[in-house]
Amino acid sequence: MQESPSKTDHGTCAEIGDGLLRISSINLRPLDLSDIDTFMVWATDIKVPSFCTWEPFTSKEDGINYIRDKVIPHPWFRGICIDNNPVGYVLVTPNSGNDQCRGELGYGLGSKYWGKGIATVAVKLVADTIFKEWPHLERLEALVDVENIGSQRVLEKAGFQREGILRKYFLLKGNCRDMIMFSFLSTDSITLL
Template structure:
């Protein structure tokens, strides 16, 4: 997969809705996400309008400028402005091609510049999601440990692995 084919950009609801529905309805892609696969176009459209448009840093992961997933950084609260939480999803047909890893590296390249107050980018990954753990490790994130019974996801308390990348870490070491 050539890096030049992969890009990140702001969602255009009118242009990107059908592509969004490809992964938003994909039960494999949604398995470890906080949301269930969308079954209603209206619910998906409301999510895009109410959450994505107003989100401070939410981008489409594009292959040839066509969205195949999404990546976001949620800012910490006022007391925790030094950190942001990374999240991403990719249509399952694109798994295992290095796209998510490249997208995460692209975020690292830009987020600390765009948000100079940010010192820590963190990601929480379900312990049963080794693919996402590999993505973060290949992108240079440090595995900090397992947080037991840390989140309730889809009605079940889950263990997650905490990963971090600091503004002082270097991509050059990869």
């Protein structure tokens, strides 16, 4: 298993916005327990985990335990930050053995930030840095529910290639779901905004 990457943020990007919300900088950084209040804003948002395996958090104590026990020890889990305040998350889960050349991308964003290009910027930042931090990685994958059109658009705009539909591939909240496989290869080029 790969060692945790350095505890630095991963850059800022050009300004984006839709006229209602102006974003001066987006960066990725490790979360810690001091982020609990901003974490709880999006972790309790019932819209955020609709296509995720987790349910909205219901208590601050559960949030603290999750950050302490799952987020901090994870090899690559970052907050998606606007002006250094976490509004979502992005993670890369490494594989091992014969599959160690692949990592799986996952992300979530507070619903009030949807449709503003923030997730696309975050995914581009990951694709721009993960292959440098984990040189053994050749392929970054993302599985997306066929009904999650917004996430499909994020990955396409970030330069991921749609590879195909995996029928009855994943159990999500008790239902067997079709998933779409997206990939980004270490040789793919990335253009940050």
